[in-house]
Amino acid sequence: MRSMFGFTWRFEMTAPWRILSLPPIGEDIVWGLFAPLGDAAEVRFAATADRAGLHAALADxxxxxxxxxxxxxxxxAAVAAAPHLAFVQMPAVGTDSLDVAALTARDVPVANAAGFNRRGVAEWAVGAAFALCRNLAWGDRRMREGGWPQPELLALRPRELHAQxxxxxxxxxxxxxxxxxFEALGCEVSYWTRRPRPExxxxxxxxxxLVASSDVLVLAVPLTDETRGLIGPDRLALLPDRALLVNVARGGIAPDDAVLAALDSGRLAGAALDVxxxxxxxxxxxxxxxxRVLLSPHAAGGSDLSQLNLVAMVRDNVSAAVRGETVRNVINGVDPQVKRR
Known part of the structure; x- marks a missing residue:
């Protein structure tokens, strides 16, 4: 506070926003993302990568x-341990690692990185469907074992993707x-979602x-209480003979044991699983x-361009929150104007 010519001027320094970044994003990357915010933000990390470390870091x-x-x-429990929590940004499309209901009850906006990897994951799905149709992984394994499985491969009845x-x-x-x-390749494409898209x-x-009429079934739906087990034994039994499954969604939507049973029964001719x-x-x-399974370590969205898109979206949204601007991709219906607690 300062007095001049009978007037009193009051200066208040705004405290920096306290940003907690959780693993696995590297600390060096996070420092680089938010360095331009200067004194407006203070970046922190959990001292230990366990529940105790998480709760301690969430305290402020x-x-x-x-x-x-x-x-x-x-x-x-983590939400309860964070009395000042004002915004959660997921560096992913899925939010199944959050208790969204608890955050919503606290009026905390939750944002994801919707669309950052759409092209990368879609290309993986198409590539996996190609591989299943032509039994590429199967043939590769037999060749590496020293065989020349030409007759056996043809007996598996390879198919052309455009005809599926x-x-x-x-x-x-x-x-x-x-x-x-898939449409660009000439495939007949159908879809299901809770809200049909007229466009x-x-x-x-x-x-x-949809399941009963799909030679290739692609799972690309978020994991929620409603979608867990959505493609279970009963629905897998509806598939046409020799159908193929491509899962780029989340584990649990088509439970592993149900997929194994469908493979062993012959209902599924093959499956490409990223989750x-x-x-x-x-x-x-x-x-x-x-x-008859093509395996991937949850890496369908792991292209260079996807990762660049992701870090840019996280940087821009968190920076918007710090600057008092509206954040994007809020998925829980809370006001996207982030407010301090």
Whole structure:
């Protein structure tokens, strides 16, 4: 406070926003992202990557960049341990590592990085479908073992992707981009989502009808209480003979044991799985040795361009919160104007 010519001037320094960044994003990357904010933000990290470290770090955190692996899940107990929490930014599309209901009850906006990897994941889905149609992984394994499996490979009845009916479960950014790419290859594409898209060029079908009419079924729907087990044994039994499954969504939507049973029964001719019920996939899990499964370590969205898109979206949204601007991609209906607590 300062007095001059009978007037009193009051200067108040605004405290820096306290940003907590959780693993696995590297600390050097985070420092670089928010260095331009200068004194307006203070970046912090949990002292230990466990529940105790998380709760201690949340005690005075205002903005949190979440852990997309789910190891440091922000559950109801973590929300209760964060009295100043004003905004959560997920560096991912999925928000299943958060208790969104608990955050919403506290009026905390939750944002994801919707669309950052749409092209990368869609290309993986198409590439995986190609690989399944032509049994590329199977042939590669036999060749590496010293064989020349030409007759056996032809006996598996390789097929051309353009002639397959493709069904896509979920029609967000990834589902829509997948549909566009499959259509460009000449595939007949249908989709299911809770809210049909009148503008979509693909054909909308009820879920059971979609499953029953899909030679290639692509899962691209978020994991929620409603979608867990969505493609279970009963729906897998609806698939046409020799159908193929491509899962770029989340483990648990098509449970691993249900997929294994469909493979063993012959209902599924093959599956390309980027996600699993438990990650990492346990050693010795039957999927690891199944001959008609293409495995990937939850890396469908891991292209260079996708990662650049991700860090830019996280940087821009957190910086907007610090500057008092509206944040984007809020998924829980809370006011996108971030307010201090």
């Amino acid at each position: 955190a205002e903005i949190v960049i979440g852990d997309f692996t789910g190891r440091l899940r922000i559950d109801a 009916r493709v069904g896509i479960v979920g029609f967000g950014a990834i589902g829509a981009e997948s549909a566009r790419l 979509a060029s693909a054909t909308y079908r009820d879920l059971d009808d 699993f019920d438990t990650e990492p996939l346990p050693d010795g899990h039957p999927l690891r040795s199944h001959d």
